[in-house]
Amino acid sequence: MSKKLVYFFGAGKADGTAEMKNLLGGKGANLAEMTNLGIPVPAGFTITTEVCTAYYENNRQWPAGLEDEIKENLRKVEEAMGAKFGDTENPLLLSVRSGARVSMPGMMDTILNLGLNDETVQGLIKKSGNEWFAYDSYRRFIQMYGNVVYGIDHDKFEALLDARKKEKGYKLDTEMAAEDWKDMVAQFKQVFKEEMKMEFPSDPWEQLKGAINAVFASWMNPRAITYRRLNKIPEHWGTAVNVQTMVFGNMGNSSATGVAFTRDPATGENKFYGEFLINAQGEDVVAGIRTPQQISLEASREWAKSNGIPEEERKEKYPSLEEYMPEVYQQLLGIRKKLEEHYREMQDIEFTIQENKLYMLQTRAGKRTGAAAVRIAVEMQKEGLIDEKTAVLRVQPEQLDQLLHPMIDPKVKVTPVAKGLPASPGAAVGRVV
Numbered sequence: 001m002s003k004k005l006v007y008f009f010g011a012g013k014a015d016g017t018a019e020m021k022n023l024l025g026g027k028g029a030n031l032a033e034m035t036n037l038g039i040p041v042p043a044g045f046t047i048t049t050e051v052c053t054a055y056y057e058n059n060r061q062w063p064a065g066l067e068d069e070i071k072e073n074l075r076k077v078e079e080a081m082g083a084k085f086g087d088t089e090n091p092l093l094l095s096v097r098s099g100a101r102v103s104m105p106g107m108m109d110t111i112l113n114l115g116l117n118d119e120t121v122q123g124l125i126k127k128s129g130n131e132w133f134a135y136d137s138y139r140r141f142i143q144m145y146g147n148v149v150y151g152i153d154h155d156k157f158e159a160l161l162d163a164r165k166k167e168k169g170y171k172l173d174t175e176m177a178a179e180d181w182k183d184m185v186a187q188f189k190q191v192f193k194e195e196m197k198m199e200f201p202s203d204p205w206e207q208l209k210g211a212i213n214a215v216f217a218s219w220m221n222p223r224a225i226t227y228r229r230l231n232k233i234p235e236h237w238g239t240a241v242n243v244q245t246m247v248f249g250n251m252g253n254s255s256a257t258g259v260a261f262t263r264d265p266a267t268g269e270n271k272f273y274g275e276f277l278i279n280a281q282g283e284d285v286v287a288g289i290r291t292p293q294q295i296s297l298e299a300s301r302e303w304a305k306s307n308g309i310p311e312e313e314r315k316e317k318y319p320s321l322e323e324y325m326p327e328v329y330q331q332l333l334g335i336r337k338k339l340e341e342h343y344r345e346m347q348d349i350e351f352t353i354q355e356n357k358l359y360m361l362q363t364r365a366g367k368r369t370g371a372a373a374v375r376i377a378v379e380m381q382k383e384g385l386i387d388e389k390t391a392v393l394r395v396q397p398e399q400l401d402q403l404l405h406p407m408i409d410p411k412v413k414v415t416p417v418a419k420g421l422p423a424s425p426g427a428a429v430g431r432v433v
Contacts, residue, residue, distance in 0.1 A: 010043025010080040025240030027099030043080035044244030045073035052238030086204035091120040093246040096211040113141035117202040135181035268375030370402030
């Protein structure tokens with residue numbers, strides 16, 4: 001094991017680089033690289049993949065020196081962000097995420113808003129002046145921590161939330177009042193107590209230790225084991241743990257969160273493609289609770305047209321990021337260009353906007369269809385980003401297989417009988433029984 005167990009990133013400098021994926025995992029290496037590129041990334045640190053391997057070799061115990069290195073790097077994060085972990089006046093809150101050396105989307109676990117308790121939530125209210133946001137963040141943390149660290153069924157919390165919304169006649173989470181969230185916190189803690197026969201952990205340091213161990217444990221969860229087997233990923237690689245300052249997309253209508261691809265992953269067209277939600281946290285975009293909005297105006301109009309939504313309604317209810325936050329959109333376009341030119345590859349990115357300030361939370365090579373892979377490779381070669389040999393190597397054999405399946409001629413006009421998301425390539429002919 002290398003001597004250094006924890007690598008810091010923040011305030012424009014990082015200990016790691018993109019080349020260190022084997023040690024820092026894909027997410028950690030790219031967070032370090034973006035930081036070194038001068039892209040706005042919330043400060044944090046990465047616990048190496050070697051620590052995960054040592055954790056399992058040592059009967060799920062931390063290796064010597066890890067706790068001291070974490071505390072030392074936590075102090076650096078506090079200094080970079082001007083806040084203190086566990087402080088009741090100006091609390092630093094953290095996210096804890098996994099990050100293997102190859103992308104394993106959705107396979108391992110994430111915890112957000114770590115560091116909240118009954119005292120620090122008051123500090124968050126004072127600091128933000130927003131009680132609704134503080135209690136929304138707190139109830140999310142209890143639910144996520146209870147589920148990921150202690151295995152409490154997610155639905156036990158959701159049932160209480162659904163009951164409250166039904167009682168008050170709310171359709172969306174955003175209609176909840178601060179008092180509703182405050183009551184949800186009390187109810188969620190009661191669920192935890194009933195399930196675990198103990199109080200919800202309130203010590204921020206104990207919360208952090210529990211979350212780090214949960215990420216290590218998620219490397220061996222059934223989802224991750226199956227994914228590794230299907231994708232021929234060795235077990236001994238382990239996962240890194242990324243501990244990062246929380247930035248909040250749920251601080252009101254000047255905040256948002258989103259995901260995007262620097263090119264269309266379905267067609268390969270050189271268009272910025274993505275979705276975002278106003279006043280939300282990251283998991284909301286993919287949870288299907290609310291309808292995400294499109295990043296670009298062009299995509300927003302196309303989406304509205306395909307869903308039969310009039311332009312006036314689209315502008316009022318589902319504006320694009322380009323319309324809603326034009327300055328942030330232009331900044332995001334600049335980062336899109338910088339990342340593509342630096343990595344010379346189509347990127348899949350995650351971002352959060354906190355009170356009109358943009359932060360990047362992830363970049364990685366984006367997954368794409370066979371047709372998109374061919375188009376992106378050809379066009380990037382023409383743009384001078386990659387050479388011909390690299391372009392050929394960018395298209396995987398299984399992606400060519402997708403392209404060779406029989407398909408409906410895109411030039412032929414047809415009347416669809418139903419709409420859905422394509423799950424596999426090609427077309428079939430026959431009678432529906």
